[in-house]
Amino acid sequence: xxxxxxxxxxxxxxxxxxxxxxxxxxxxxxxxxxxxxxxxxxxxxxxxxxxxxxxxxxxxxxxxxxxxxxxxxxxxxxxxxxxxxxxxxxxxxxxxxxxxxxxxxxxxxxxxxxxxxxxxxxxxxxxxxxxxxxxxxxxxxxxxxxxxxxxxxxxxxxxxxxxxxxxxxxxxxxxxxxxxxxxxxxxxxxxxxxxxxxxxxxxxxxxxxxxxxxxxxxxxxxxxxxxxxxxxxxxxxxxxxxxxxxxxxxxxxxxxxxxxxxxxxxxxxxxxxxxxxxxxxxxxxxxxxxxxxxxxxxxxxxxxxxxxxxxxxxxxxxxxxxxxxxxxxxxxxxxxxxxxxxxxxxxxxxxxxxxxxxxxxxxxxxxxxxxxxxxxxxxxxxxxxxxxxxxxxxxxxxxxxxxxxxxxxxxxxxxxxxxxxxxxxxxxxxxxxxxxxxxxxxxxxxxxxxxxxxxxxxxxxxxxxxxxxxxxxxxxxxxxxxxxxxxxxxxxxxxxxxxxx
Amino acid sequence: xxxxxxxxxxxxxxxxxxxxxxxxxxxxxxxxxxxxxxxxxxxxxxxxxxxxxxxxxxxxxxxxxxxxxxxxxxxxxxxxxxxxxxxxxxxxxxxxxxxxxxxxxxxxxxxxxxxxxxxxxxxxxxxxxxxxxxxxxxxxxxxxxxxxxxxxxxxxxxxxxxxxxxxxxxxxxxxxxxxxxxxxxxxxxxxxxxxxxxxxxxxxxxxxxxxxxxxxxxxxxxxxxxxxxxxxxxxxxxxxxxxxxxxxxxxxxxxxxxxxxxxxxxxxxxxxxxxxxxxxxxxxxxxxxxxxxxxxxxxxxxxxxxxxxxxxxxxxxxxxxxxxxxxxxxxxxxxxxxxxxxxxxxxxxxxxxxxxxxxxxxxxxxxxxxxxxxxxxxxxxxxxxxxxxxxxxxxxxxxxxxxxxxxxxxxxxxxxxxxxxxxxxxxxxxxxxxxxxxxxxxxxxxxxxxxxxxxxxxxxxxxxxxxxxxxxxxxxxxxxxxxxxxxx
Numbered sequence: 001x002x003x004x005x006x007x008x009x010x011x012x013x014x015x016x017x018x019x020x021x022x023x024x025x026x027x028x029x030x031x032x033x034x035x036x037x038x039x040x041x042x043x044x045x046x047x048x049x050x051x052x053x054x055x056x057x058x059x060x061x062x063x064x065x066x067x068x069x070x071x072x073x074x075x076x077x078x079x080x081x082x083x084x085x086x087x088x089x090x091x092x093x094x095x096x097x098x099x100x101x102x103x104x105x106x107x108x109x110x111x112x113x114x115x116x117x118x119x120x121x122x123x124x125x126x127x128x129x130x131x132x133x134x135x136x137x138x139x140x141x142x143x144x145x146x147x148x149x150x151x152x153x154x155x156x157x158x159x160x161x162x163x164x165x166x167x168x169x170x171x172x173x174x175x176x177x178x179x180x181x182x183x184x185x186x187x188x189x190x191x192x193x194x195x196x197x198x199x200x201x202x203x204x205x206x207x208x209x210x211x212x213x214x215x216x217x218x219x220x221x222x223x224x225x226x227x228x229x230x231x232x233x234x235x236x237x238x239x240x241x242x243x244x245x246x247x248x249x250x251x252x253x254x255x256x257x258x259x260x261x262x263x264x265x266x267x268x269x270x271x272x273x274x275x276x277x278x279x280x281x282x283x284x285x286x287x288x289x290x291x292x293x294x295x296x297x298x299x300x301x302x303x304x305x306x307x308x309x310x311x312x313x314x315x316x317x318x319x320x321x322x323x324x325x326x327x328x329x330x331x332x333x334x335x336x337x338x339x340x341x342x343x344x345x346x347x348x349x350x351x352x353x354x355x356x357x358x359x360x361x362x363x364x365x366x367x368x369x370x371x372x373x374x375x376x377x378x379x380x381x382x383x384x385x386x387x388x389x390x391x392x393x394x395x396x397x398x399x400x401x402x403x404x405x406x407x408x409x410x411x412x413x414x415x416x417x418x419x420x421x422x423x424x425x426x427x428x429x430x431x432x433x434x435x436x437x438x439x440x441x442x443x444x445x446x447x448x449x450x451x452x453x454x455x456x457x458x459x460x461x462x463x464x465x466x467x468x469x470x471x472x473x474x475x476x477x478x479x480x481x482x483x484x485x486x487x488x489x490x491x492x493x494x495x496x497x498x499x500x501x
Numbered sequence: 502x503x504x505x506x507x508x509x510x511x512x513x514x515x516x517x518x519x520x521x522x523x524x525x526x527x528x529x530x531x532x533x534x535x536x537x538x539x540x541x542x543x544x545x546x547x548x549x550x551x552x553x554x555x556x557x558x559x560x561x562x563x564x565x566x567x568x569x570x571x572x573x574x575x576x577x578x579x580x581x582x583x584x585x586x587x588x589x590x591x592x593x594x595x596x597x598x599x600x601x602x603x604x605x606x607x608x609x610x611x612x613x614x615x616x617x618x619x620x621x622x623x624x625x626x627x628x629x630x631x632x633x634x635x636x637x638x639x640x641x642x643x644x645x646x647x648x649x650x651x652x653x654x655x656x657x658x659x660x661x662x663x664x665x666x667x668x669x670x671x672x673x674x675x676x677x678x679x680x681x682x683x684x685x686x687x688x689x690x691x692x693x694x695x696x697x698x699x700x701x702x703x704x705x706x707x708x709x710x711x712x713x714x715x716x717x718x719x720x721x722x723x724x725x726x727x728x729x730x731x732x733x734x735x736x737x738x739x740x741x742x743x744x745x746x747x748x749x750x751x752x753x754x755x756x757x758x759x760x761x762x763x764x765x766x767x768x769x770x771x772x773x774x775x776x777x778x779x780x781x782x783x784x785x786x787x788x789x790x791x792x793x794x795x796x797x798x799x800x801x802x803x804x805x806x807x808x809x810x811x812x813x814x815x816x817x818x819x820x821x822x823x824x825x826x827x828x829x830x831x832x833x834x835x836x837x838x839x840x841x842x843x844x845x846x847x848x849x850x851x852x853x854x855x856x857x858x859x860x861x862x863x864x865x866x867x868x869x870x871x872x873x874x875x876x877x878x879x880x881x882x883x884x885x886x887x888x889x890x891x892x893x894x895x896x897x898x899x900x901x902x903x904x905x906x907x908x909x910x911x912x913x914x915x916x917x918x919x920x921x922x923x924x925x926x927x928x929x930x931x932x933x934x935x936x937x938x939x940x941x942x943x944x945x946x947x948x949x950x951x952x953x954x955x956x957x958x959x960x961x962x963x964x965x966x967x968x969x970x971x972x973x974x975x976x977x978x979x980x981x982x983x984x985x986x987x988x989x
Binding site: 071072073074075078140143144147148150151154155158159165166169170173174177178181182184185187188189191192195201 | 827885888890891892896899900903904906907908915918919922923926927930931933934937938939970971972973976980
């Protein structure tokens, strides 16, 4: 049984309400206030998350802290159960941080010139829902928020996206919605299992942890959950919605999509698939690791051949998500650590990469790789940002993704050197595409007459980049700050749920 | 003395159980008389307001009648939680129909006084149908509802599709009633009783009569609720009927026609339940797949919503296949909330139809957000609700269906629900995309909007979300409705 500590102040629900209320204000007030209100709303939420980070008791990070509980339907034991354990905490922080960055970025994004009110409402609401996703300890309420995040994104892609936006919006919605129907069936089936074993229905995560499933049912339920999260994550071969969605979404949309929405998949794999079906997890582990490694390598290859820089970054996201899933299903302490830290790190680097693509688009009005040659030449500050992000994404020591990749290899080595080598090959390819991108941006020559007119990055955009650069460097040099957050949760999962170690 | 014996068994009807129906009955007759007597100008004001007063009084009287449970009229009329729940929603939706009907008909440059009393009689039929186990009463009230619907469908005398729809409905509806009564006869032969409860608890030897009876009875009702392959009348009738009437048919009609089937669910015996599950399950699977596939290619919004109505019959039937408490709760909840969603979406179409040059084409929804932001928002909520996106009632309904199906381990049916919902994503999301993400094709102006309409739409839209977000409210009505039937 997971320990639960009730909070004195409902921090979690407040950090869901603040963006929601700001969204309401944006609707009610005039359009020219929209930007200011959204920045204040998202900023306030970020400050609340900092307070939560400060107040969180790191010695008990396996316990669910700041716990709130409101009954929704007694008979089925559906409750709005919100709280933060170590794992939720880091995802919650990621959400508030990246949402703020996305909104700060949009303020000066020239792509966003119509229907401003709806735009900011979409982003504020999606922040609110995402906080709900990462803090729900009721599986049905989790599903509600999980699905709700789709709607703002559908609008963000469909209204403010690029040329093929409608096609991509459809594809995105249909892929995710249909796959999550399997999840809904799984959730319903799990609660029915609770009825068979304990005599009443329950959707509470804590209640469901106490179930033990027979082998067949366990694997069946695991797969029902897995389909939804594999599409969301995404894993090859379920990834085809992602390049389209990312390629056509507005910059801030891609940022939220890549940095947070994809993490919902891996977070849920760890929280629900591993948590609720430990036996099935151990049984299916080799397949999952194999899918992860295939994803890494396949997506890396796909990345290198992309022509469109946004699709390039999108495929690189897929390959990073492959790392996360591989590490997750290695099921040892180093692996889980690698997976969670990489979730956060990839949130930072992918957000930064998409913002780079958006920034260059504003200057050059193209996403074509060929036309980007040498484009950072006369923008020194921007060039530094690009370099830091790219090296961090590549996994260079001192960058954020280093720990993820290094620890994955370390944990794979505990099984066999062949496995570690496979992961290493994946890492090699991911370094290859990052280097290729750096070469295009920095070293290739282009007529300098256009480039010389470019103004360097400044103002809101610089600030939003800085919000990402700080954590990138911080993870690189002080990883224990982050490991401290969730180590307790991970050992709880390993020791009490999986019974390993 | 025989006479004394006869007098001895006469019991006074407990009219308090019958109070809501009684009020609607009186309202209907008053409306009927006034329609003959009054002048046209007076009728336009008096008939709708009198109906509204009658329905509100009936709604209030449910508060009284729900206090008492039991049978009256010699067991032919049963007042229980299920009946009360159905009546509450039937009356609320009937009230909202009144709000839309007047302006709809005047936009067609006509006024039909008979609309108001036919609506009242149909409502009365639906209310009685929802609260009886007696085969004869079921037959009579079924006829009452159906005849009301035939006439209401054909109300637009000048329109060809209205007449065509009504004619198809009349013929197939007549067939369905014939089949249902034929089934009733077999059930009577089996048990020698016309009370469904007696029939299903009777341990007779001529088992095949019961099976035959149930099959005919079910086919009769399958015709009424538009289950595949008995659905052919439905799209035409829905398209042809005046749109407020379509809303009433899709909501209250469906609700009422399903109730006798729901009442059989707990009575299906152990040895019998596998047959029931398979039969109903196969019909459900066919219905939802067919409904969604065909809806995908519709160009007319009313036909699209009609096929979506067929598909929803399928989802509900899938839960009917599970003859357990959870299955029944899923059915009742889904029925009630589908009534709300269907009524709301058809009402919005009814309002749009008043606009100049509106032809009900799906394509005309392009950029509706720029013309009519509030209506577009409402329609979006209904589309997401019908699709089953949280936090709307459609989502809770689907969750309950999934719970019911996994309770009986009907995985194949659950997967068919998933597949057909996946298909339905195509047309529901398309409407949202058209409204919000496409440029507008032409200006759409709805003339003479009234507060009553706005209020009704707000009420239905709020219900669509509130019944899911705060489910405890409706659950306190749904749970006893199912549990009293199962513990009997």
